[in-house]
Amino acid sequence: MKKTQTKTEIRLAGSGGQGLITAGIILAEAAILDNKNVVQSQSYGPEARGGASRAEIIIADGPIYFPKATWVDILLAMSQKASDQYSFDLKTGGIFIVDTTYVNQIPTSSALAIPISSRTREKFGKELFSNIVALGVICEATKVVSAQALQAAITARVPVGTEKINTEAFTFGMKLAKEAIKNNNGIEAEVIEADS
Amino acid sequence: MNKKTSYQLMQGNEAVAEGALAAGVSFFAGYPITPSTEIAEVLADRLPATGGKFIQMEDEIGSIAAIIGASIGGCKSLTATSGPGFSLMQENLGFACLAEIPLVIVNVMRTGPSTGLATSPSQGDVMQARWGTHGDHPIIALTPSSVEEAFHYTIKAVNFAEKYRNPVILLMDEVIGHMRARVNLPPRSMVEQINRVHPNMPHEWYLPYERSATGVAPMASFGDGYRYHITGLIHDAKGFPTSNPNEARDNIRGLFAKIERGFSEICLVDYEYMEDAEHAIVAYGSMVLSARSAIEQLRESGIKVGLIKLGTLWPFPRFALERFLPQLKTILVPELNMGQIYREVLRVTSGKAIIEKLNRVNGTIIAPQEIVKTVKGMVR
Numbered sequence: 115m116k117k118t119q120t121k122t123e124i125r126l127a128g129s130g131g132q133g134l135i136t137a138g139i140i141l142a143e144a145a146i147l148d149n150k151n152v153v154q155s156q157s158y159g160p161e162a163r164g165g166a167s168r169a170e171i172i173i174a175d176g177p178i179y180f181p182k183a184t185w186v187d188i189l190l191a192m193s194q195k196a197s198d199q200y201s202f203d204l205k206t207g208g209i210f211i212v213d214t215t216y217v218n219q220i221p222t223s224s225a226l227a228i229p230i231s232s233r234t235r236e237k238f239g240k241e242l243f244s245n246i247v248a249l250g251v252i253c254e255a256t257k258v259v260s261a262q263a264l265q266a267a268i269t270a271r272v273p274v275g276t277e278k279i280n281t282e283a284f285t286f287g288m289k290l291a292k293e294a295i296k297n298n299n300g301i302e303a304e305v306i307e308a309d310s
Numbered sequence: 311m312n313k314k315t316s317y318q319l320m321q322g323n324e325a326v327a328e329g330a331l332a333a334g335v336s337f338f339a340g341y342p343i344t345p346s347t348e349i350a351e352v353l354a355d356r357l358p359a360t361g362g363k364f365i366q367m368e369d370e371i372g373s374i375a376a377i378i379g380a381s382i383g384g385c386k387s388l389t390a391t392s393g394p395g396f397s398l399m400q401e402n403l404g405f406a407c408l409a410e411i412p413l414v415i416v417n418v419m420r421t422g423p424s425t426g427l428a429t430s431p432s433q434g435d436v437m438q439a440r441w442g443t444h445g446d447h448p449i450i451a452l453t454p455s456s457v458e459e460a461f462h463y464t465i466k467a468v469n470f471a472e473k474y475r476n477p478v479i480l481l482m483d484e485v486i487g488h489m490r491a492r493v494n495l496p497p498r499s500m501v502e503q504i505n506r507v508h509p510n511m512p513h514e515w516y517l518p519y520e521r522s523a524t525g526v527a528p529m530a531s532f533g534d535g536y537r538y539h540i541t542g543l544i545h546d547a548k549g550f551p552t553s554n555p556n557e558a559r560d561n562i563r564g565l566f567a568k569i570e571r572g573f574s575e576i577c578l579v580d581y582e583y584m585e586d587a588e589h590a591i592v593a594y595g596s597m598v599l600s601a602r603s604a605i606e607q608l609r610e611s612g613i614k615v616g617l618i619k620l621g622t623l624w625p626f627p628r629f630a631l632e633r634f635l636p637q638l639k640t641i642l643v644p645e646l647n648m649g650q651i652y653r654e655v656l657r658v659t660s661g662k663a664i665i666e667k668l669n670r671v672n673g674t675i676i677a678p679q680e681i682v683k684t685v686k687g688m689v690r
Contacts, residue, residue, distance in 0.1 A: 139490060143319045146492050152319065154490040160344070160428045179603035180678050181489045181596075
């Protein structure tokens, strides 16, 4: 069992206030619902808003020792700075998702480029749900956790009374990813194999 | 997806709060500070709901004063802070040591000195925990290296404080405080709770600092009917100031004796891959996580390296090193400071092995690969 274990390292990076740490917690809770082992950590500055913010999630079948991501399998960049800083940490064959609302210069043509925040604003009137939309994108594009688990984790974590709109945001994100992959906005349609 | 799972995602700081509740803590006073604030947040919500008290004080001096008072009133008491707040607590920490007040201070360490790097990890307060308050005094400092251990060590910290009538410091680093992991916590019925010994003699016979055979004096709560005096001056068995050299000696030596008596119980140490080890990594807190990952890689390349994991830093568990000295060629001490436990390791091993340190003080943690590289260099 030890030999065949898989480990996926995920980094969600952007600015403080975008809800990336919350998104990281939800993703980690979804992994637990999928019966995986998981560790989540974060890094942020002293500011409440603005400044660099990053959440990391490691999902594995076996034990996880070191809690920080080193070579990431999945990278979400929601700011130009995050994209510039972290794209080099992506493993060969890793999946790179950029929010083109805030990332104008994408360092690689193989990124899945989606204007996550602006599409969220169009659809819901504010960017508040961008993090949940981003989770929908990640789920559809990577299958790193099951949609069912992620949906349950979102519902359990968001404030009471907002479950419905957050579910819509999640579904919207999955739809955005589907469209982008179909239109071949960057990445190949091939995704990392979801383990059973 | 399996709904029956009893696993949950929990943060290190949340685990401390859960541990405090499981240990029977009923009073928290504190002042919020990154990276410890989640402990106060959880307890602000949970303590009042279970009949306990939560109070946000004006600063950390007031916070430790409040938990000293609550403890004298009979409550298991705890506060949580980080380096800057821990500095402010030092004076009253000394009072609690001398007056023998059970309490727990959680210090989630961030990079210092001063305001430092407020959101970044460090292990820079190890020596402050030992000697931050003035005068000769014993102290107990525990340091968890996982979220689950944060829960269990908080319970141990409360239990040791009660059993030995001594302040206990739970030293965490920001990594352990803020990381979230899958945990499976035991039900409350499985948690061992130790309570301080109360006096049972007639009120007028009570001598508050007369040590029992365990080395610890029974402690009456204010309001129980036992009238007694507590002071920060050196005191006699009645609790009143004395400058008699014999009584002063008994007072201070008595503090040390009770901790020495509990030494083997207080020292929490774990060994991994040490049976055949020729090289050891001595680690605590988040450095254990880096070390484990490094050891897995080093073992794969045939290097016989093991882990000595320190769960207790003070009193320093010297036997954990001494027992392996005959088989060890080298010891590496990775720390997020300039080498505070390294000095202890040097002292204890006194030249009987090659000791090296690996230090980091830039707000980031030491990656497994750096440990691998350093150990390979030492082995060669």
